[in-house]
Amino acid sequence: MFQLRRSYVALALTAAGLSACGDDTTVPPTATEFEIRVENVSAVxxxxxxxxxxxxxxxxxxxxLFPGGIYETVFSAPVGAKLSLATMFGQSNDLFxxxxxxxIPLYDMAGSQLTGDxxxxxxxxxxxxxxxxxxxxxxxxxxxxASPNTGAA
Incomplete structure:
Protein backbone atom coordinates (compact mmCIF):
# COMPACT_ATOMS: atom_id res chain seq x y z
CA MET A 1 0.00 0.00 0.00
CA PHE A 2 2.83 2.41 0.87
CA GLN A 3 4.58 1.66 -2.42
CA LEU A 4 1.38 2.37 -4.38
CA ARG A 5 0.74 5.74 -2.69
CA ARG A 6 4.33 6.79 -3.30
CA SER A 7 3.93 5.93 -7.00
CA TYR A 8 0.71 7.94 -7.28
CA VAL A 9 2.38 10.93 -5.58
CA ALA A 10 5.42 10.65 -7.88
CA LEU A 11 3.14 10.36 -10.93
CA ALA A 12 1.06 13.37 -9.81
CA LEU A 13 4.18 15.49 -9.21
CA THR A 14 5.63 14.47 -12.58
CA ALA A 15 2.38 15.36 -14.36
CA ALA A 16 2.21 18.70 -12.57
CA GLY A 17 5.83 19.43 -13.42
CA LEU A 18 5.38 18.57 -17.08
CA SER A 19 2.22 20.63 -17.42
CA ALA A 20 4.01 23.59 -15.80
CA CYS A 21 6.75 23.30 -18.44
CA GLY A 22 4.32 23.63 -21.33
CA ASP A 23 4.92 26.70 -23.50
CA ASP A 24 1.43 27.13 -24.93
CA THR A 25 0.48 29.64 -22.21
CA THR A 26 3.69 31.68 -22.17
CA VAL A 27 4.37 34.68 -24.36
CA PRO A 28 7.97 34.97 -25.52
CA PRO A 29 9.56 38.40 -25.01
CA THR A 30 9.80 40.49 -28.13
CA ALA A 31 13.13 41.78 -29.34
CA THR A 32 11.92 45.39 -29.09
CA GLU A 33 11.31 45.35 -25.34
CA PHE A 34 14.01 46.69 -23.04
CA GLU A 35 14.36 48.43 -19.72
CA ILE A 36 16.02 51.80 -19.17
CA ARG A 37 17.06 53.19 -15.82
CA VAL A 38 17.90 56.89 -15.58
CA GLU A 39 19.83 58.11 -12.58
CA ASN A 40 21.26 61.45 -11.54
CA VAL A 41 25.03 61.52 -11.70
CA SER A 42 25.43 64.24 -9.10
CA ALA A 43 23.85 65.30 -5.85
CA VAL A 44 20.40 66.89 -5.96
CA LEU A 65 24.57 83.56 -32.28
CA PHE A 66 26.98 83.94 -35.18
CA PRO A 67 30.80 84.07 -34.93
CA GLY A 68 31.84 87.13 -32.94
CA GLY A 69 28.35 87.54 -31.42
CA ILE A 70 27.59 87.67 -27.70
CA TYR A 71 24.72 86.49 -25.54
CA GLU A 72 24.57 88.19 -22.16
CA THR A 73 22.58 87.38 -19.05
CA VAL A 74 22.64 88.61 -15.47
CA PHE A 75 21.78 86.49 -12.44
CA SER A 76 22.38 86.21 -8.70
CA ALA A 77 23.82 83.09 -7.10
CA PRO A 78 24.72 82.10 -3.55
CA VAL A 79 28.26 81.19 -2.48
CA GLY A 80 29.09 77.68 -3.66
CA ALA A 81 26.77 77.83 -6.68
CA LYS A 82 27.88 76.74 -10.13
CA LEU A 83 26.66 77.76 -13.57
CA SER A 84 25.28 74.98 -15.74
CA LEU A 85 24.13 75.63 -19.30
CA ALA A 86 23.67 73.86 -22.61
CA THR A 87 23.30 75.33 -26.07
CA MET A 88 23.16 73.70 -29.48
CA PHE A 89 25.91 74.12 -32.03
CA GLY A 90 23.32 75.04 -34.68
CA GLN A 91 24.92 74.07 -37.98
CA SER A 92 25.68 70.52 -36.81
CA ASN A 93 23.91 67.21 -36.54
CA ASP A 94 23.78 66.84 -32.76
CA LEU A 95 26.62 68.84 -31.22
CA PHE A 96 26.10 71.05 -28.18
CA ILE A 104 31.31 76.32 -13.83
CA PRO A 105 32.27 77.43 -10.30
CA LEU A 106 31.16 80.99 -9.53
CA TYR A 107 33.13 81.33 -6.28
CA ASP A 108 36.61 80.28 -5.15
CA MET A 109 37.29 78.13 -2.06
CA ALA A 110 37.34 81.26 0.15
CA GLY A 111 33.87 82.29 -1.05
CA SER A 112 35.06 85.16 -3.25
CA GLN A 113 33.31 85.73 -6.57
CA LEU A 114 35.26 84.53 -9.62
CA THR A 115 35.46 86.78 -12.67
CA GLY A 116 36.96 86.48 -16.12
CA ASP A 117 36.68 84.49 -19.31
CA ALA A 146 14.11 67.72 -44.71
CA SER A 147 12.38 67.40 -41.31
CA PRO A 148 13.39 66.93 -37.67
CA ASN A 149 14.97 63.61 -36.67
CA THR A 150 15.64 62.44 -40.23
CA GLY A 151 19.44 62.25 -40.20
CA ALA A 152 21.39 59.01 -40.37
CA ALA A 153 22.10 57.61 -36.92
Missing part, protein backbone atom coordinates in the same frame (compact mmCIF):
# COMPACT_ATOMS: atom_id res chain seq x y z
CA UNK A 45 20.44 70.69 -5.77
CA UNK A 46 17.64 73.24 -5.66
CA UNK A 47 17.57 75.47 -8.71
CA UNK A 48 17.97 79.04 -7.54
CA UNK A 49 17.19 80.40 -11.00
CA UNK A 50 16.60 79.26 -14.53
CA UNK A 51 16.00 81.07 -17.76
CA UNK A 52 16.75 81.53 -21.41
CA UNK A 53 19.22 83.79 -23.17
CA UNK A 54 18.36 83.98 -26.85
CA UNK A 55 18.81 87.56 -28.02
CA UNK A 56 22.34 88.46 -29.18
CA UNK A 57 23.78 91.57 -27.54
CA UNK A 58 22.81 94.62 -29.63
CA UNK A 59 19.87 92.86 -31.34
CA UNK A 60 16.22 93.44 -30.50
CA UNK A 61 14.92 89.98 -31.41
CA UNK A 62 15.84 86.43 -30.43
CA UNK A 63 18.11 84.69 -32.89
CA UNK A 64 21.13 82.48 -33.41
CA UNK A 97 28.17 73.24 -25.86
CA UNK A 98 28.15 72.71 -22.08
CA UNK A 99 30.52 72.65 -19.11
CA UNK A 100 31.69 69.41 -17.52
CA UNK A 101 30.49 67.97 -14.22
CA UNK A 102 28.25 70.10 -12.05
CA UNK A 103 29.01 73.32 -13.93
CA UNK A 118 35.24 80.99 -18.80
CA UNK A 119 35.30 79.96 -22.47
CA UNK A 120 37.83 77.22 -21.72
CA UNK A 121 35.37 75.60 -19.31
CA UNK A 122 32.70 75.17 -22.00
CA UNK A 123 33.30 72.10 -24.16
CA UNK A 124 31.86 70.83 -27.43
CA UNK A 125 29.91 67.59 -26.89
CA UNK A 126 28.45 65.07 -29.35
CA UNK A 127 25.02 63.72 -28.33
CA UNK A 128 25.63 60.73 -30.60
CA UNK A 129 22.13 60.64 -32.07
CA UNK A 130 23.16 61.31 -35.68
CA UNK A 131 26.16 60.64 -37.89
CA UNK A 132 28.37 63.74 -38.02
CA UNK A 133 28.62 65.77 -41.20
CA UNK A 134 30.85 68.74 -41.93
CA UNK A 135 29.45 71.67 -39.89
CA UNK A 136 27.41 74.08 -41.99
CA UNK A 137 27.31 71.82 -45.04
CA UNK A 138 25.56 68.58 -44.05
CA UNK A 139 22.26 67.72 -45.74
CA UNK A 140 20.91 66.46 -42.39
CA UNK A 141 21.55 69.70 -40.47
CA UNK A 142 19.11 72.54 -39.88
CA UNK A 143 18.14 74.48 -41.97
CA UNK A 144 18.84 71.99 -44.80
CA UNK A 145 17.34 68.96 -43.06
Missing amino acids: YDFTASGVFHTPLGDTQAGP LAPTGDG VTGQVLLWDAGTEANQEPGLGADQAPRQ
